[in-house]
Amino acid sequence: MKPLTAVILTCFCGLMSCSSPSGDEPAEKRPDLAEYLDSAGKEDELSGGARQIKISTPKGDFKVWTKRVGNNPTMKVLLLHGGPGGTHEAFECFDSYFPEEGIEYYYYDQLGSHYSDQPQDTSLWNIDRFVEEVEQVRAALQLNKENFYLLGHSWGGILAMEYALKYQDKLKGLIISNMMSSVPAYNKYAQEVLGPQMAPAVLAEVKQLEADNDFSNPRYMELLLPNFYTKHALRMPVEQWPDPVMRMFNHMNQTIYVQMQGPSEFGISGNASLKNWDRSADLEKITVPTLTIGATHDTMDPKHMEWMATQLPEGSYLNCPKGSHMAMYDDQKTYFKGLVSFIKAVDQGGKL
Known part of the structure; x- marks a missing residue:
């Protein structure tokens, strides 16, 4: 873990240095729950937080689905699902943790996934286009460097890293969950x-x-x-x-998954477009506060994800000792205690 500023050290360091917090302590409840749940005047008030966002691509305009939960002016988390071709559904466990902490968050199906449009043009399934899609979603949701946290899991972690390398001036914090910075290393x-x-x-x-x-x-x-x-x-x-x-x-959209990830479950190989992806040498360019999350039994190498945190100027690492690739389920208490602590620490101090 990188050295922390004094204001962050008290609320963050103890939680993150312990790989298996007990989770027995009751969560501190947000006192202004009515404000957190108030959707009055929101563009998505009528639909309970759900909305379709128009995005422009080289192959025309499409719509992607998002759903807001809660209100918080300084802590807003956009969730990038895995796959590629997965869905927001894997994040539904966040409902058990983020609301009681007062954290605003957004479910989001990337283009080609579930509730979003599913065009058949395979030229759309490339990293650069997905990065521009995320930027258009961010702008539509009015997220900015004063409040915008981006969390990417698995493939979403690749997308989050790529987004940060181009648009980190829009970010307040970054979370790379269960994803290495190098496919060859994976x-x-x-x-x-x-x-x-x-x-x-x-x-x-x-x-x-x-x-x-x-x-x-x-x-x-x-x-x-x-x-x-x-x-x-x-x-x-x-x-x-x-x-x-x-x-x-x-x-799962298998067309996108196979094109980018490939059919094998032992790495990314064959003609998969991600097989040579490697941003390890560029991690030092991501200067926003960043948390990498790994798990002892992950498909991804936890030592590599711990190493990533040392390459990030404001990096820190959370290990989930009982977890695997979906540590938000099989080591849930550790995952969310560390994640919430990071978000709140950045919110209170601005940077690690």
Whole structure:
């Protein structure tokens, strides 16, 4: 963790240096709840916070879906979902934590996802265009450097880093959740660390299915669910996976996912457009307060995400010792205690 200013140290350092806070202490309730819940005069008052935002692209205008929860003039968090091609639904657990802390937040389906328009032109699925989409959403929501926190999970973490490298003058704080800054490093970790953790016979069969390009074979998921997903994606028996997670997977846009991420679950390879993405050398250019979040059992290397925090001028790291790639579910208390602490620390002191 980077040295903290005195004003931040008291409220932040203790929480972030402890990898497994007990979570027993009652949350401090926001005293002005009526103000937090007041939507009077808001553009989205009629729809309970939901609105469609028009965005312009090289292939025409489309609409993307967002939904605001709460009001806070200095803490507004835009949530970038994973995938690519995932949905806002994976973030629905935030409803259990952010409102009682008085944090305003925005669900958002990126173009091509769930409630947003789903054009068929595959030229739209590239990082630069997604960055411009986020900037148009930010402007429409009237978020600015006095209040705008951007949180990206997984693919959303890539998008958040890219956005910050171009538009960090609009940001108050950045959260990179469960995403490394290098896809080649991620691939190396998947092949050399995660794969060998599987039983040799299972790994051999998975590798053969991948070599045969037989990803649609039901056997592929039959092997991965108990031997990989429940160990590194979400550490619960599949039958216990939360409803928002199941809905997110059911609504995944596979066209976008395969084009950018590829069909394999062991890294990003083949013709996937993200396979050579690497911003590790550029992390030092992101000067806004930034929190990286990793988990001990993540598909992403937690040591790499801890290292990322040392490369960011105002970086700090939160580890979720019981968590995996979706640590907001399988190490939820640690995840949200650290996340809320970071947001409030930046709000009180301005920077780390």
